[in-house]
Amino acid sequence: MPTAHDAASRGSARQGVYAPPGVWQMHGAMLTVPMDVQKVARCRELAAAVADDVQRYIDAHTSVGVERTVLRAYGVDGVDDQGAPLVNIAVDRYAKAGLLGRGISFFLGRALLAGAAGLQEASERLAYAPELDRGESGPSADEVLVALAPHTDAAIDRIDNARDERDANKRRAVPGGNPLKYVIVATGNIYDDAVQAKAAAYAGADIVAVIRATAQSLLDYVPHGATTEGYGGTFATQENFKIIRRATDEAAIDYGRYIHQTNYSSGLCMSEIAWMGAVERLDMLLNDAMYGILFRDINPCRNFVDQYVSRRIIARAGIVINTGEDNYLTTADAVEKAHTVLASQFVNEAFAKHAGVKDEQMGLGHAYEIDPGIENSFLLELAQAQLIRQVFPRHPIKWMPPTKFKSGDIFQSHVHDAMFSLVGVATHQSIELLGMFSEAVHNPMLMDRYLSLKATKYVFNTARSLGDELTIKPDGIMAKRAVQVLDEALELLEEVERDTIWTAIERGSFADVKRTRTGGKGYAGVFERSDDYVNPILEALEAS
Amino acid sequence: MHPTAPSKPLRAYGDRQNDGMIQLSFVLELPPSARAKEAAKQFAELHGLREALVTTMEPCAEGYTYFVVYGHSQHSIDPATIDVPELRTEALSRDEIEHRVTTRLTRKIIVVGACTGSDAHTVGIDAILNYKGYAGDKGLESYKAFEAYNLGAQVENEQLAERALALSADAILVSQIITQRNCHKENALALIDLAKKQGWRSKIVMLLGGPRIDHKLALELGYDAGFGPGTKPSDVASFLVEWMCGDREKAGAAMAATTETP
Numbered sequence: 001m002p003t004a005h006d007a008a009s010r011g012s013a014r015q016g017v018y019a020p021p022g023v024w025q026m027h028g029a030m031l032t033v034p035m036d037v038q039k040v041a042r043c044r045e046l047a048a049a050v051a052d053d054v055q056r057y058i059d060a061h062t063s064v065g066v067e068r069t070v071l072r073a074y075g076v077d078g079v080d081d082q083g084a085p086l087v088n089i090a091v092d093r094y095a096k097a098g099l100l101g102r103g104i105s106f107f108l109g110r111a112l113l114a115g116a117a118g119l120q121e122a123s124e125r126l127a128y129a130p131e132l133d134r135g136e137s138g139p140s141a142d143e144v145l146v147a148l149a150p151h152t153d154a155a156i157d158r159i160d161n162a163r164d165e166r167d168a169n170k171r172r173a174v175p176g177g178n179p180l181k182y183v184i185v186a187t188g189n190i191y192d193d194a195v196q197a198k199a200a201a202y203a204g205a206d207i208v209a210v211i212r213a214t215a216q217s218l219l220d221y222v223p224h225g226a227t228t229e230g231y232g233g234t235f236a237t238q239e240n241f242k243i244i245r246r247a248t249d250e251a252a253i254d255y256g257r258y259i260h261q262t263n264y265s266s267g268l269c270m271s272e273i274a275w276m277g278a279v280e281r282l283d284m285l286l287n288d289a290m291y292g293i294l295f296r297d298i299n300p301c302r303n304f305v306d307q308y309v310s311r312r313i314i315a316r317a318g319i320v321i322n323t324g325e326d327n328y329l330t331t332a333d334a335v336e337k338a339h340t341v342l343a344s345q346f347v348n349e350a351f352a353k354h355a356g357v358k359d360e361q362m363g364l365g366h367a368y369e370i371d372p373g374i375e376n377s378f379l380l381e382l383a384q385a386q387l388i389r390q391v392f393p394r395h396p397i398k399w400m401p402p403t404k405f406k407s408g409d410i411f412q413s414h415v416h417d418a419m420f421s422l423v424g425v426a427t428h429q430s431i432e433l434l435g436m437f438s439e440a441v442h443n444p445m446l447m448d449r450y451l452s453l454k455a456t457k458y459v460f461n462t463a464r465s466l467g468d469e470l471t472i473k474p475d476g477i478m479a480k481r482a483v484q485v486l487d488e489a490l491e492l493l494e495e496v497e498r499d500t501i502w503t504a505i506e507r508g509s510f511a512d513v514k515r516t517r518t519g520g521k522g523y524a525g526v527f528e529r530s531d532d533y534v535n536p537i538l539e540a541l542e543a544s
Numbered sequence: 545m546h547p548t549a550p551s552k553p554l555r556a557y558g559d560r561q562n563d564g565m566i567q568l569s570f571v572l573e574l575p576p577s578a579r580a581k582e583a584a585k586q587f588a589e590l591h592g593l594r595e596a597l598v599t600t601m602e603p604c605a606e607g608y609t610y611f612v613v614y615g616h617s618q619h620s621i622d623p624a625t626i627d628v629p630e631l632r633t634e635a636l637s638r639d640e641i642e643h644r645v646t647t648r649l650t651r652k653i654i655v656v657g658a659c660t661g662s663d664a665h666t667v668g669i670d671a672i673l674n675y676k677g678y679a680g681d682k683g684l685e686s687y688k689a690f691e692a693y694n695l696g697a698q699v700e701n702e703q704l705a706e707r708a709l710a711l712s713a714d715a716i717l718v719s720q721i722i723t724q725r726n727c728h729k730e731n732a733l734a735l736i737d738l739a740k741k742q743g744w745r746s747k748i749v750m751l752l753g754g755p756r757i758d759h760k761l762a763l764e765l766g767y768d769a770g771f772g773p774g775t776k777p778s779d780v781a782s783f784l785v786e787w788m789c790g791d792r793e794k795a796g797a798a799m800a801a802t803t804e805t806p
Contacts, residue, residue, distance in 0.1 A: 199605030215662035215698055231662060231727050297696065331670055371679065404667060405679075408755070408773055440755060440773065447571045450604035512674075 031426060031467040033386045033482035034474070039490050040391055043346045046493040050501050051350035057301065058308045062533070064220070064525035065302070066309045067091045067104040069271040073155040073537045074108065074148075076123040079224040087272075088221045090126035097132055100527045102141075106534035107133050109144030119151055141532045152536040156316070156544075159278045163318045166281045173252040173259075176206045179399065179424050179432035180260070181456055186211035186443040188230040190240045194247035199446055201251035201259045204453045207284065207431065209262035210244055211443070212236050217267025217296045218521060222276070232443075236263050236273055241280035260284055262322070265310050266292055268302070268522050274310035278317035284363065284431075285314060289351040290344065291324035293505060294513040295331075299523035300505060304351075311355030312541040321357065322431070323348045326367030326400035328511040334369040334404075335377075338384050339488030340510055341366050345392065346493060347501070356544065359394040363431055367400035368420040376477055378419060383478035385427040386467075387485060399424045401435030410437040414455065421459040426467040432456070553620040564617040566593070569600075569610070576601050576609045584611040592618045629759055636782040638687070645689035648789045652691045655684055655784065656708045657717035658699035661731040665721035666697045668753055672717060672777050681776040689785065701735045705742060713748055715784055718767075720754040728754060729765060736766035749787050751780065 068087040078086045094100050094107060104126070110133055111122035126133070139147070183205045185196040190210075197208040213230030216223075226243060227235040234240060241263065248259040260283035265274040270292065277285050289307050292298035314321055325341040325348070332340065345364040352362050366388050370377040388397060401420050406413050417435030424432040434452045436444045444452075472478045496504040508514040558565025568588055574580050581598050588596035593615025600612035636644070645653060657669045671678035673694040675685040684692040695707060708716050718735060720728035732752055739745035745766075752762040753771040762770020769783055786792070 199608065202603075202605050213662075214665075218698060296698075330667055331674075333676060373679065445571075446605060446608060447569065447610050450571075450602075450610055512676075 031386055031470045031472060032390060033383055033472060034479050035387065035390050035482065035486065039486055043343070043486075043490050043493050044350070046490075046497040047343075047346035047350035048353075049497050050347055050493070051354055053500055054304050054351070055308075055354050058305050060529055061301065061305050062100065062103065062527050062529050062535070063302055063305045063522075064088075064091050064095050064100070064527075065269055065271050065306045065522075066535075066538075067094075067100060068221075068269075069275050069309060069313070070103070070105055070535060070537050071108070071119075071123055072272055072275050073158075074105075074119045074123075074151055075155070076120055078120075083224060085221050085224060086123055086127055089128075090123050093127060093132065095525065095527065097134070099132075099135065101530040102135055102532060103529070103534040105148060105536055106135060106141060106144055106532075109148045109534070110135070110139050113139045113143065113147050141534050144534055145536055148536050152540055155537055156540050159275075159313065159317050162279050162281045163316075166283065166318065169249065169252065169281075170258050173257055175258040175260070179429045179460065180206040181453060181460075182207035182209060182260075182262070182398075182431055182433045183449050183453065184209045184211050184433070184444065186233040188213065188232075188234055189228040190226050190234050190243050191228065193234050193240075194243055196446060196449075197244055197247045197259075197261075198251045198254075200449050200453070201248065201255055201257075203450045204457055205259070205434075205449070206257070207260040207262055208244070208248055209284075209286075209433075210234050210236075210240070212264045217264070217292065217298070220268045220522065220525065222269045222272050236276075238276045238280060241276055241282060245280055245282070262286070265314070265321075266324075267296060268292075268298060268306075268525075270303075270306040271310040271313065274313040274317075274319075277319060278313050282319060284320045284322055285310075286324065287311065287314060287321040288324040288365075289348045290505070290510060291327065293515050293520065294511050295324070295327055297515065297520045299520035299526070300502065300515060300517055301526045302520075302522040305526060307351065308355050309538060311352055311357050312538065315352075315356035315358070315361065316541055316544055318361070320361050320363045320396055320431075321352065322363040322398045323365045325365045326369070326398075329367050329369035330404050332512045334367075334371070335374065335380065337512070338380075339485050339492055341384075342388065342391070342485055342489035343492045343496070344510055345388065346489070347496075349392070349395075356542075359392070360396065362392070362395045363398040364388070364392055364395055365398045365400055368402050368423060368435075369400075369404050372402070372405050372416060378423070379477045380481050381420075381423050382427065383481040384485060385423050385429065386478075387482040389427050389429065391486075396430035398431040398433065399427075399429035400433050401439070403435075403439055406435075406439040408440050410441070413437040413439060414451070417452065418455055418459055421456045422463055422466075425460045425463050426470070428467055551622055551624045553622045555620045556617050558616075564594075564619075565614065566617050568593070568613045568615075570613075571604060571608050571610050573608055575607055576603050580609050584609075584613060588613040588615050594618055629763060635776070635778040636785060638778070641687060641778075641781050641785050642689050644785050644789050649689075653689060653715065653784055653788050654691045654693075654711055654713045655715045655717060656693045656695065656704070656711055656713040657719065658695035658704050659697040659719045659721065660699050660701055660704060660735060661720075661727065662698060663719070663721055663728075663731075666694075666719070668721060668755075669694060669696075669717065669719040672719075672753065672771075672775070672780050677777045679776070681778050683777045684781055686777075687781060690781065701731070701738050704735065705738055705744075708748060709744065714788060715749045715751060717751045717753065717780070720752065720757065728756060729761075732762075732765050732767070749784065751783070753780075 068091050071087040111125045116122035183200045185193045193210050211233035213235045214232030223235045223237050226239045248261050252259045262284040265285040265287040292303045293300045325344050368381050414437040436448050438448045502517050505515050555562045555564040556566045584598050585596045596615035598613050602610050604610040657673045673692045674683045677683040684690040750767045751769050752767040755773045757770045758772045759770040
């Protein structure tokens, strides 16, 4: 049923600059803050050095999560009667035997050469065969590579086909204009989520994220099948991804506008979920190089290894990542620690580059989280948002709403969100996660999302070209703030580069959270790669 | 009824005493139409509104309509008939807190806090415990009177108990943000049960906080006090100081003993 709102949002889609994947463009922005390009270049150089140091570690290690991802990519599926995924049972067995350093692919290929009917059966042998393959005699790594080659090609094709299908769908139903309006659904029941996702699309949303059940990030396996019970959100499972994809595809056809689907590639199953997102045609994934370490106490080594492989898949799949720097400002102060957001964005960018992720796929995150009681806080927000837009001109920057200073006064909260949206449109943010007036009360209800979308459409439309019309006072509050934030970010990056990221994280340089290199969850699942480590899927991704 | 409070039934205040004016907003599962509008009006009337006026009717999803309705509520409430345990709202000053603890207790108050169960939202516990605090009110870490340990999120009850006992904690702060299907209550209750089973419930003062927590609920669940939205670190600090320095009645939780089931 078409409504006035649909007409309005289609109108703005024509005016907005939608860029097909790979061609993000900036408006002819007039609102610019001073930005020393040499300092920006220096920040990038430092962040690259930080990431290089970690990359040496990554290239020498693998993890249970990475190896499970490989099996999934080879099409291995299914769970036992206890709900334990086959990929877990197979990988854990070889991990416990201390053999995972050779890569699960090595053993998979040998099982295939030993007569398994296919890779599913080969995996079942890895999981359940009475004798463990110790890899001592029989086919060599080279023979294994030859045996797996056609399957590796098929695995990569599956990712590419999903990408092509997404591109075709985007040509059929063109996405709305920037900032894309992003809302979350979080009922705990995937079928209710599907209803809410379509309702959000009807009300004008461009992006629907299904919030993940709280604590899934700490599960070292991915639950299986459609789920209808979850606290704080809904489990990320491959079947659940399919259900929301179907709903958002239908909504795209109904409302003539592409609807993006988002989920979470984070936690101990970061890379497995990246693969599921890739083949189920997700458009965006929350994916951050350090978030798990800082906010979920995941072991830094595990996290860095897993994020790399997840991003290799994401790069190939054409998925846009959403990084989590907004979270820094919920634990640390948004005025004092604004530079940590920028510094982390440089670091996230550097890690993503190492994994082949293009600038146009990097939805670096930042947020409107300054204490609203501070005089001229709006100016500080505007300065920071604009600075980040300029520092990362080709990146689909993700702008996150106020949460920390939200109260149960929903009316005041609605105004707070409107000011946030004004910054979003004036500074040409690419993706805007909409604020909800009930933020401090409950997970958003249908009406909450509707009113948020209605208000945001008003602000975006009424101030569409504001940023193109204004210039800021040189040496004014905003200009000084932008200079200060970049200077401080540079200073922090100098420090991080000098001391390495491991030490910086131990010291609490990001988000005021301190983590040690061998502490946190999941360290036992990290293994040094042997000299003859076999991982044809990762090799293919690295070659692309 | 409270013996001293005068009885006076109150109605909602719009712009004149007793006009009962309120607004409602809600969604009904039907498309907008004259019938839908009348349905919304009658729905509001069932809630006790006279002269209900539907001021907004908009489709908010396919087959769903969003309404705003104004009307005169016929209901009234007599506050004198209500029995609510209230926490003392007046916080002690920082100097007073430090002074009392140095002079009366002569040691630091050891506080251990965590978001328990699967809850990953540390905003509340961080605001109360971490140095930075909230809205200019510094957290317990900033006081000399307290030794505060923030265990962070997703801490199991058993783990919290173990740490609290190992640290000889005087107080445990539990934060519960996620409230879906009342998991916050179950979780909070489970900790009390554990404390009783392990025999340390009466040795440690236990506080519960979160957006859906109030003092009454906390007492019902077996805690000594509950802190809802808007609580500042200094509120919690004041409560703990008065409790620890022996003035439990002033701490506003005299009824804790009676609500604790035997």
